[in-house]
Amino acid sequence: MSLHALTLATSGVEKQAYRNAMARLPAAVNIITTDGTAGRAGFTASAVCSVTDSPPTLLVCLNRSASVHPVFKQNQRLCVNTLTVDHETLSNLFGGKTPMEERFSAATWSTLVTGSPVLDGAVASFDCTVTQVVSVGTHDILLCEAQALRCNDNIPGLIYFDREYHHLYGKKPVNTVI
Amino acid sequence: MSLHALTLATSGVEKQAYRNAMARLPAAVNIITTDGTAGRAGFTASAVCSVTDSPPTLLVCLNRSASVHPVFKQNQRLCVNTLTVDHETLSNLFGGKTPMEERFSAATWSTLVTGSPVLDGAVASFDCTVTQVVSVGTHDILLCEAQALRCNDNIPGLIYFDREYHHLYGKKPVNTVI
Numbered sequence: 001m002s003l004h005a006l007t008l009a010t011s012g013v014e015k016q017a018y019r020n021a022m023a024r025l026p027a028a029v030n031i032i033t034t035d036g037t038a039g040r041a042g043f044t045a046s047a048v049c050s051v052t053d054s055p056p057t058l059l060v061c062l063n064r065s066a067s068v069h070p071v072f073k074q075n076q077r078l079c080v081n082t083l084t085v086d087h088e089t090l091s092n093l094f095g096g097k098t099p100m101e102e103r104f105s106a107a108t109w110s111t112l113v114t115g116s117p118v119l120d121g122a123v124a125s126f127d128c129t130v131t132q133v134v135s136v137g138t139h140d141i142l143l144c145e146a147q148a149l150r151c152n153d154n155i156p157g158l159i160y161f162d163r164e165y166h167h168l169y170g171k172k173p174v175n176t177v178i
Numbered sequence: 179m180s181l182h183a184l185t186l187a188t189s190g191v192e193k194q195a196y197r198n199a200m201a202r203l204p205a206a207v208n209i210i211t212t213d214g215t216a217g218r219a220g221f222t223a224s225a226v227c228s229v230t231d232s233p234p235t236l237l238v239c240l241n242r243s244a245s246v247h248p249v250f251k252q253n254q255r256l257c258v259n260t261l262t263v264d265h266e267t268l269s270n271l272f273g274g275k276t277p278m279e280e281r282f283s284a285a286t287w288s289t290l291v292t293g294s295p296v297l298d299g300a301v302a303s304f305d306c307t308v309t310q311v312v313s314v315g316t317h318d319i320l321l322c323e324a325q326a327l328r329c330n331d332n333i334p335g336l337i338y339f340d341r342e343y344h345h346l347y348g349k350k351p352v353n354t355v356i
Contacts, residue, residue, distance in 0.1 A: 012291065012325050012326060013234045013324040013325065013326065013327055015231045015232060015234065017327055018231050018234035018324055018327065019231055020329065021302045021304065021324075021327045021329050022228045022231075022236075022302075024260060024301050024302040024329055024331070024335070024348075025206050025208075025226070025227075025228070025260050025301070025302060025335075026204075026205075026206040026260075026335040026337055026346050027204075027205070027206065027227065028203050028204040028205065030203075046227070046228075047227045047228050047229065048203070048227065049203075049205065049224075049225045049226065049227045049237075049239065050200045050203070050224075050225050050239070051225065051239050051314050051315070051317050051319060052239070052241075052314055052315035052316045052317040053193045053196050053197055053200075053315075053316075054193060054315045054316050055315055056191045056193065056196035057314055057315055058200075059227075059237075059319070061227065061228070061229050061230070063230075082202060082203050082204075113190065123202050123203070124199045124200075124202040124203060126199065132314070134312050134319075136229050136230055136235055136310070136321055137229065137230035137231075137232045137233055137235055138230045138231075138232050139229050139230040141229060141237070141312075141319070143314055146191040146196055146199075147190050147191065148190060148191065149191055149195055149196065149199045151198065151199050151202055153202070157202070157203075157204040157339055159204055159337065159346060161335055161346055161348050162348030164348075166346055166347075166348075168204050168337060168339055168344055168346070169344075170202075170339050170340030170342075170344075
């Protein structure tokens, strides 16, 4: 890891202006889950992206003041479940204050390698170990190496843009019988 | 910054399988630009996300073997320009091997604070200084603190999903005259 500090930066951007601009950056909606010695937990996140395929690594941003933070920190494994259009209610449930038991009882889950809950019917699921954590301001960036994958092709994705949900339809199945 | 290493991870995921799964994670399309002592450069990126609003920080992932990497590394400032549906050709231009002069001549640019090119008509532009760089595998994660913003409300976003472009229409203007 290399670090290069630039010290001249003094931000001229207000927090609310930044949030308004970020609302204009469309993002996939994901439910991030974990299970392990610290117990089971999950939260909704749009701050997820791919880093590299060598080794296959993605990242998830998590507020250190979130109630789920200590659980993820201790378990050091998680699953990124990318949501489909049927998951709006589930997204809201995992983005609110609902108790964990109630959140998980609203869907069907399985496991792959790490034991983190894998959402049945997700567009894609990335079952990962957390290999590194970088703290920036209020948040931790969790660097996550994929240990196993599950994909469901040809189902539409759920997007958050302009502070509302949108539905995104991908490629049609190649061998559709008409 | 805190780092927690987990050493037990040995990836069981093939590179191509990971890329196929990542193609199922919808993402906004952005052109990342810079200008400074190392010259002007730009590239297309979907691996962009918000980190925190305190201080207002987003991140951009960049392959260290990319031809533009040394330019961004030296300049330590960049602008994230989130594309609209009119920018498909521009996205391809900045994602290919076209010379820089030709890429930039295909659109109109201005500047805000850092001098990085700000794309006229972008959905949003985040003019940033790079405050930290974290290397992970083949890529650098550039942590970017916003120094100035520009937004164009009520224009549709460009999404990449299932290896093709999609158009995303946000909220309608509140005061539309019919």
